[in-house]
Amino acid sequence: MTPVTYASRAARFRPSGVRSVFDIAMRPGMISLAGGSPDLAALPRDRVAELSAGLIRDRGVDALQYQPAQGLDGTIEAIREVMRAEGVEADAERIQVTAGSQLALQAIATLLIDPGDTVLAEAPTYVGALAVFGGLEAAVAQVPIDDDGIVPAALEETIARVRASGSRIPFLYTVPTFGNPSGATLSEPRRDAVVEICRREGIVIVEDNPYGLLAFDDVPRTTLYARDPENVVYLGSFSKIFSPGLRVGWLVAPPELRARAQLVIEAAIIHASVPGQLLAERFVVETDWREHVRRSTEVYRGRRDALMAALERHMPDGTSWTRPEGGFFTVVTLPPGAPTAPLLDAAIAARVVYVPGSEFMADGSRADTMRLAYSFEPEDRLAEGVRRLGDAVRSLAQRG
Amino acid sequence: MTPVTYASRAARFRPSGVRSVFDIAMRPGMISLAGGSPDLAALPRDRVAELSAGLIRDRGVDALQYQPAQGLDGTIEAIREVMRAEGVEADAERIQVTAGSQLALQAIATLLIDPGDTVLAEAPTYVGALAVFGGLEAAVAQVPIDDDGIVPAALEETIARVRASGSRIPFLYTVPTFGNPSGATLSEPRRDAVVEICRREGIVIVEDNPYGLLAFDDVPRTTLYARDPENVVYLGSFSKIFSPGLRVGWLVAPPELRARAQLVIEAAIIHASVPGQLLAERFVVETDWREHVRRSTEVYRGRRDALMAALERHMPDGTSWTRPEGGFFTVVTLPPGAPTAPLLDAAIAARVVYVPGSEFMADGSRADTMRLAYSFEPEDRLAEGVRRLGDAVRSLAQRG
Numbered sequence A, B: 001m002t003p004v005t006y007a008s009r010a011a012r013f014r015p016s017g018v019r020s021v022f023d024i025a026m027r028p029g030m031i032s033l034a035g036g037s038p039d040l041a042a043l044p045r046d047r048v049a050e051l052s053a054g055l056i057r058d059r060g061v062d063a064l065q066y067q068p069a070q071g072l073d074g075t076i077e078a079i080r081e082v083m084r085a086e087g088v089e090a091d092a093e094r095i096q097v098t099a100g101s102q103l104a105l106q107a108i109a110t111l112l113i114d115p116g117d118t119v120l121a122e123a124p125t126y127v128g129a130l131a132v133f134g135g136l137e138a139a140v141a142q143v144p145i146d147d148d149g150i151v152p153a154a155l156e157e158t159i160a161r162v163r164a165s166g167s168r169i170p171f172l173y174t175v176p177t178f179g180n181p182s183g184a185t186l187s188e189p190r191r192d193a194v195v196e197i198c199r200r201e202g203i204v205i206v207e208d209n210p211y212g213l214l215a216f217d218d219v220p221r222t223t224l225y226a227r228d229p230e231n232v233v234y235l236g237s238f239s240k241i242f243s244p245g246l247r248v249g250w251l252v253a254p255p256e257l258r259a260r261a262q263l264v265i266e267a268a269i270i271h272a273s274v275p276g277q278l279l280a281e282r283f284v285v286e287t288d289w290r291e292h293v294r295r296s297t298e299v300y301r302g303r304r305d306a307l308m309a310a311l312e313r314h315m316p317d318g319t320s321w322t323r324p325e326g327g328f329f330t331v332v333t334l335p336p337g338a339p340t341a342p343l344l345d346a347a348i349a350a351r352v353v354y355v356p357g358s359e360f361m362a363d364g365s366r367a368d369t370m371r372l373a374y375s376f377e378p379e380d381r382l383a384e385g386v387r388r389l390g391d392a393v394r395s396l397a398q399r400g
Helices: A009-013 A017-025 A045-063 A073-085 A099-113 A127-135 A151-162 A187-203 A255-269 A274-286 A290-314 A344-351 A379-398 B006-014 B018-027 B047-064 B075-086 B100-112 B128-136 B152-164 B188-201 B255-269 B274-286 B287-312 B343-349 B380-400
Strands: A095-098 A118-123 A137-144 A171-174 A204-208 A232-237 A249-252 A331-332 A369-373 B096-098 B118-123 B141-145 B171-174 B204-208 B234-238 B249-251 B327-335 B369-373
Touching: A009 A099, A009 B100, A009 B369, A045 A274, A045 B047, A073 A095, A073 A232, A073 A274, A095 A099, A095 A255, A099 A127, A099 A171, A099 A204, A099 A232, A099 A249, A099 B255, A118 A127, A127 B255, A137 A151, A151 A187, A171 B118, A187 A204, A249 A255, A255 B100, A255 B128, A255 B255, A274 A369, A274 B234, A274 B274, A290 A331, A290 A379, A344 A379, B006 B128, B018 B141, B047 B075, B047 B274, B075 B096, B075 B234, B075 B274, B096 B255, B100 B171, B100 B204, B100 B234, B100 B249, B100 B287, B118 B128, B118 B152, B128 B141, B141 B152, B152 B188, B171 B188, B171 B327, B188 B204, B249 B255, B287 B327, B287 B380, B343 B380
Parallel strands: A118 A137, A118 A171, A171 A204, A204 A232, B118 B141, B118 B171, B171 B204, B204 B234
Antiparallel strands: A095 A249, A232 A249, A331 A369, B096 B249, B234 B249, B327 B369
């Protein structure tokens, strides 16, 4: 080829560790604690097949034609119902349908980030968000968290430090509920504090909430959006409550920002897949979707328990991990001095795969941590996977 | 809301005239010569509904789960078959599935355009491409065309002029076959010349070819990609040969560029809709898709003829238009001195809508032109639409 001259931002798009281990996870005999795939076994396959046929039979060519870029009216209504389950009453003019919440984040980031800006995010944060911010040539300042999520004093310190450096802060990106990868959840008092700090400092909050309905307890949690709908952009998704393959998500934002996000989305994809939007709508309208979510959540809770028990049993003394009250993930931290560099290789050799914690840090730190997903594998395989992982850690320690 | 500070690029995302008239086109009694929607009436609805149910019944939860970001193997094979119909044998490692060819263009442009670069394109060019280039803060230099497409000498002059200005040229974007909006097709000798000029000048060609299979004649046309697969990126789509609502398209590129485009696509949407990909695959594998395309093309040819006859009959003396040999569009140029400014309003008042030619020019020029689409309305409504349009032009001229 004629040597291609890439744009300067091109170097910022690097292969993600999550997607790389996706291929490894497909190998025969491999146990995957890596990808954040939901368990879809509980979905009524024939019923979904019938919904899928019905949407073309009933809607005809409308299901296959170009449609309005904001999203289909019925899909927006279905999203409003999901938002009600999250405790939010959202007007249709605030809702933009997207190709997964990934594109919702991409659109908002495209509108708000100039090169050289510094996005705030949790330490650690969602690897797909780091990909978006990197592609827009932003820096990322990651705010320390504990079991109760972002530490407000640390947030204030980080804001002051970034501003002292001369960099602009376009927004705080956060997964406050059942965080990815941490599994941590922002406590109610800290929700008040984080919302208040950001409002005071004039920093928009982008609240990414794909796991909010997958709670293992009955503790009520109020979205950040509900606390300050004029300063919080909410990102939602059907990926974890129904199907990630559809690639249907949404954002909720003040009307002007929503309308601008639509323009970015039109330039990227024109609009979200119509069969995907219709199938998501029918899932909400024509099935007992809350019952499906409730049953899935029961499955995830059992798996969380199985993973925790296996970690207790198989990991070396001094290993620690978060105990999530919902969602898909925990982060495991190895004891001080444990060997980390070839651990993923050793684990893969032992036929278990996970995502290294360094993937969730913009600076590649935290090599002593691992994200383990309990969403996809059944309980016995989770236990076996952690046994293999424990063996890999111990065998490396002996060699070291 | 806290006053949002938008990024500098945000101002470059402006409402598209094509999408604005989309809403107007929905009004009762309106005849739309505006949108580039394919005619889907010929699609066998029950058969497509059955394919849609079957893909979930047969593939089960795989049809609803996360899948590899390059695209499903079966979809890539189906795309290889469509490319063979275009005369191109493409290896799988060169094919990237995208959410419509819009995202293919967005991904390539993201990798190749730095702010301040100048993209080359036809005058006039696809409005959705202008949206992509604008969002990346590029300038656009539009190269004069005639009935045989890009004028090679004008291309060379434009390259020299842009370079003399100090701006870098990342690529030439072109719809060489049944162009949007022009309807013009690059002649075979000019294909050789354009490919040769760009190779010599080290300028990548991005060949957007959604209409290539919709030819009204039997003239063989070779893609630019087939002439120089190392310097041409090919953009393809199921939107015009099957269904735009699926949002499934692709790019064909040298393997390294393909792999980098995948990273941009992962950051934007993770991957294209799985039900959409599977339905496109089944359309190719399980139906006589070439026969569907042949029959649709017959319909479009009849509509082209009806539109041309109506233009001949109803438009004022001195009006000119292109005569496309395939695709969806013609560009109509009003006689010198004809009033243009409120013409769209007058047309809408007469219940016919089109896209002003200025939408297809980065500088908003060519207010004396209109893009008319004959793809969507049946022949009698095309004739009536042009009659209304002719009346609107004449009534404005009398008032002026």
